[in-house]
Amino acid sequence: MFIPSSVLIEKDALEYPLGQQLYETFKEQSKVDVVLLKSNRVTGLPKERREKYEAGKKTIVIGVRKTMKFQSCKPSAHFQLPLVTGCIGQCEYCYLNTQFGDKPYTRVYVNVDDILGQAKKYIDEMKEITIFEGAATSDPLPMEDYTHSLAKTINFFGLQEKGRFRFVSKYNNVDSLLGLDHGNHTEIRFSINAEDIIKKFEHKTPSLSQRLLGTQIVIEAKYPSGFIIAPVFLEEGWQKQYGNLLDDIDRTFSNVMLDHPITFEIISHRFTARAKNIINEVFENSELPMDETERKFKYGQFGYGKYVYQKEQLEEMKMFFQQRIEKFSFPHKILYII
Ligand code: SF4
Numbered sequence: 232m233f234i235p236s237s238v239l240i241e242k243d244a245l246e247y248p249l250g251q252q253l254y255e256t257f258k259e260q261s262k263v264d265v266v267l268l269k270s271n272r273v274t275g276l277p278k279e280r281r282e283k284y285e286a287g288k289k290t291i292v293i294g295v296r297k298t299m300k301f302q303s304c305k306p307s308a309h310f311q312l313p314l315v316t317g318c319i320g321q322c323e324y325c326y327l328n329t330q331f332g333d334k335p336y337t338r339v340y341v342n343v344d345d346i347l348g349q350a351k352k353y354i355d356e357m358k359e360i361t362i363f364e365g366a367a368t369s370d371p372l373p374m375e376d377y378t379h380s381l382a383k384t385i386n387f388f389g390l391q392e393k394g395r396f397r398f399v400s401k402y403n404n405v406d407s408l409l410g411l412d413h414g415n416h417t418e419i420r421f422s423i424n425a426e427d428i429i430k431k432f433e434h435k436t437p438s439l440s441q442r443l444l445g446t447q448i449v450i451e452a453k454y455p456s457g458f459i460i461a462p463v464f465l466e467e468g469w470q471k472q473y474g475n476l477l478d479d480i481d482r483t484f485s486n487v488m489l490d491h492p493i494t495f496e497i498i499s500h501r502f503t504a505r506a507k508n509i510i511n512e513v514f515e516n517s518e519l520p521m522d523e524t525e526r527k528f529k530y531g532q533f534g535y536g537k538y539v540y541q542k543e544q545l546e547e548m549k550m551f552f553q554q555r556i557e558k559f560s561f562p563h564k565i566l567y568i569i
Contacts, residue, residue, distance in 0.1 A: 232376050232404070233319050233373045233374075234260065234262065234263065235257075235263055235289055235290055235291045236262075236263065236264060236286075236289035236290065237263065237264040237265070237266065237286075237289065237290050237291075238253075238257040238263055238264070238265045238266070238290070238291045238292075238293065239266050239268055239273055239275070239290060239291070239292045239293070239336075240253075240254055240265065240266065240267050240268060240292075240293045241268050241270070241271040241272075241273070241292065241293060241294040241295065242267075242268055242269060242270055242271055243271055243294075243295045244293045244294055244295055244341050245267075246295075247295065247341040247342055248341075249341040249343065249378065249380075250293055250295075250341040253293050253339070253341070253377060253378070254267075254293070256377065257291075271294065271295070273292055273334070273336070273338075276290070276335075276336070280332070280509070280512045280513060281512060281513055281515075283333075283335060284328075284335045284513045286335075287317075287334070287335030287336040288319060288321055288335055288336070288435075289319075290336040290337070291336065291337050291338075291339060291374070291377075292336050292337070292338040292339070293338075293339055293341060294338050294339070294340060294341070295340065295341060295342050296313055296340040296342055296345065296346055299345065299346075299349045301313070301349065301350075301353065301363075302367070304363075304364045304367050306566075306567055306569075307362075307364045307367070307397070307496070308362040308363055308364035308367075308395075308397060309353075309357070309361050309362050309363070310350075310353055310361070310362075310363050310364070311363070311364055311367035311368065312346065312350060312363035312364060312365045312367075312384070312396065313340065313346065313367075313368060314339070314340060314343065314346065314365055314369075314371050314378075314380045314381065314384065315337060315338065315339050315340070315368075315369040315371040315374050315378075315380070316331065316334075316337070316338045316368045316369050317331055317334065317335065317336055317337035317338055317368075317369055318337060318369050318370040318373070319337055319370075319373045319435065320370060320373075320401060320402075320433065320434070320435050320436045321433075321434035321435045321436075322401075322432060322433045322434065322436065323432045323433075323434070323510055323513075323514050323517050323519050324432060324462055324500065324502070324506075324510070324519055326506075327368070327369075328506065328509050328510060328513060329503065329505055329506040329509055330368065331368070332509050337369070337373075337374060339374050339377070339378050339380070340380075343378075343380050343383055343384070347383070347384060347387045350363055350387075350394065351391070351394070354391055354393050354394040357393070358393075359393065360393050360394075360395060361393060361394055361395070362395045362396075362397065363388075363394070363395065363396050363397070364397055364398065365381065365384065365396060365397065365398030366398040366399045366400065370399075370400050370401060370402060370422075371398055371400070372398075372400040372402040372403075372404060372405070373402050373404070375404065375407060375408070376404060376407065379407065381398065381408060382407060382408055382411055384396060384417075385408060385411045385413050385416075385417045386411055386412060386413075388413070388414070388416040388417055389411065389412045389413050389414035389416055389417070390414070391416060394416065395416050395417070395418070396416060396417045396418075397417065397418040397419075397420065398417075398419065398420070399419075399420040399421065399422050399459050400419070400420075400421060400422065400445075401421070401422045401423075401433065401436045401437060401442060402436070402437055402445070403421075403437050403441045403442055403444060403445030403448075405419070405445050405448055405449050405452075406448075408449070408452070408454075409448070409449075409452040410452075413452075413453075413454055415453070415454075415455060415490075415491070417454060417455070418454065418455040418456065418457065418494070419449045419454045419455075419456050420456060420457040420458060420459055420494065420496070421442045421443075421445055421446045421456070421457075421458055421459070422442075422458075422459045422461065423439060423442050423443070423458055423459070423460055423476065424439075424460065424461070424462075424463075424476070425464075425469075425472035425473055425475065425476045426438075426439045426472075426475070426476070427472055428464060428472070431518065432519060439476070439479070443479065443480070443483050446458070446483075446484075447483065447484075447487060450484075450487060450489060450490075450493075451487075453490050454491075455490075455491040455494075456491070456493060456494075457493050457494030457495060457496065457564075457566075458480070458493065458494070458495055458496070459496045459497075459498065460473070460476070460495065460496070460497045460498070460552075461496070461497065461498035461499075461500075462498055462499065462500035462501070463497060463498065463499045463500060463548060464500050464520060465499065465500075465540050465544050465547075465548055466520050470551060473551070473552075473555075474555065477552075477555045477556065477559075480559070481558075481559050481560065481561075484559075484561045485559075485560045485561055487561065489561055489562055491562075492562040492563050492564045493561065493562070493563045493564070494563070494564050494565075494566050495552075495556055495563065495564070495565045495566060495568075496566045496567055497548075497552050497565070497567070497568040497569070498569055499539065499540050499545060499548060499569065500520070500540070501526075501529075501537045501538060501539045501540075502519075502521050502537060502538050503531075503535055503536065503537045503538070504523075504536070505535075507521045521538070523538050525541075526538035526539060526540060526541070527539050527540070527541050527542065548568070549568045552565070552568050553565065553568065
């Protein structure tokens, strides 16, 4: 279980039972520095980016979600469901480094009932199956043993005829989610990569085998489940690396009883100029492949440009994953390869 070095509690958070409960929990822990903030502004972290990152990754902020307009979340879902922002992991390529570069801490929201109430409004307005993604701005699972917010959310969606919930994680502390009435309305996916990539770039996260074990456990609990394989690096020897990964998956699940096909979402590596700058500031000797001259520049949906692999490389990647996954001996479904 993750033990933070410091916990910062925003002023309004103590007005909620979960805020009080988290305050009591962390107050009991002698190694955790608990600070009651005078406002809802987070203060006290170092200014310099690298130091800030290191301190932030050991810090939990307990706050109230004020914005109740949920962002869209293509291609994974209709809307983001914000229970947590940030993550304790230290993956070099993480999109949170860019999106929340100035806020490298994990912030948990205590007004979960308000957030779920808003989700209900969206479901009612849409009048069709509406999907919410719980990991668009975080990996929410490391916080679950403290907050139980995912459990509450899973129970909520279990009762929603037209609401669906999905989240993805690299962590495997799923035990507290196993006995819930999920009603097949929550999909728990695991984010995985080739073993060498995990060891090299995904610091402070569980190993590949621990993640595969986590997947087996949620499948036994009859959750719909799947994998996000991302980011896929198309560097020398990639076919062998990812071939080994797909072999591992096939071996692991060929004899598992499945109630639902295992889904696959596969995303090639891309980066922006801003991301590259931030990564190089935080991880001084990063070996992430980010040579612009080898990539194709493409404008993204939010107006900024990103460097993606060349068209031929992406076509080869698509073909490779399609052909290998089609041979799996268990029921499966590819959602997208991009
Ligand atoms: Fe980012 Fe996911 Fe790694 Fe956390 S586990 S640092 S969210 S990539």
